[in-house]
């Protein structure tokens with residue numbers, strides 16, 4: 747059995763976590779233990795500790811390059827301790843964010859340069875890349891509004907950035923999409939939630955009808 751690595755990407759509030767939850771409800775009965783859901787930064791104990799540091803409001807003074815390196819470090823640990831063993835065991839792995847998030851947020855949002863951020867992440871990932879990326883696209887205003895309205899108790903250090911930061915993040919995502927249209931499949935995430943789920947199901951079915959058909 748061949749493993750499959752599928753990542754879910756998009757700006758804050760696009761619906762990644764909600765969509766993943768719905769897709770797990772849909773496919774878990776069929777896939778059982780073969781389905782593994784993970785998230786970045788996080789997914790293993792060390793990476794989850796790094797996640798806490800990265801999102802902690804007390805770390806407002808964090809240098810941008812430090813931030814990029816910590817995300818890459820958390821990713822490295824996640825690759826080695828979660829992704830590689832799962833893929834070797836033939837699992838279907840859904841990850842809430844992966845390397846595109848770093849390119850979009852630290853490369854675009856923080857303006858560190860998309861290529862520079864790719865380079866440190868090439869070191870971190872050693873070529874472990876998703877076969878398929880479901881990119882949930884929403885205008886920054888819509889995503890931020892959703893977070894402020896519905897998740898007020900969970901607004902983190904990055905959510906609080908200026909709107910111009912979030913605009914740069916989305917633009918960087920759209921550049922990634924243009925560069926890699928066969929891997930990255932865009933879904934209009936401003937649609938009603940059920941339609942977003944249906945579209946995501948269609949993309950997965952097209953990707954592998956034997957698993958998701």
Ligand SMILES: Nc1ncnc2c1ncn2[C@@H]1O[C@H](COP(=O)(O)OP(=O)(O)OP(=O)(O)O)[C@@H](O)[C@H]1O
Nearest residue numbers: 757758759760761762763764892896935937938939
């Ligand atoms: N299609 C949709 N229409 C309206 N509201 C939605 C839709 N999808 C998700 N939401 C709502 O938007 C909010 C943010 O969703 P969610 O937490 O899944 O986004 P996310 O992409 O995981 O965000 P983050 O990047 O901050 O983790 C939630 O309250 C969710 O219910």
Ligand SMILES: [Mg+2]
Nearest residue numbers: 762763764842
């Ligand atoms: Mg989320």
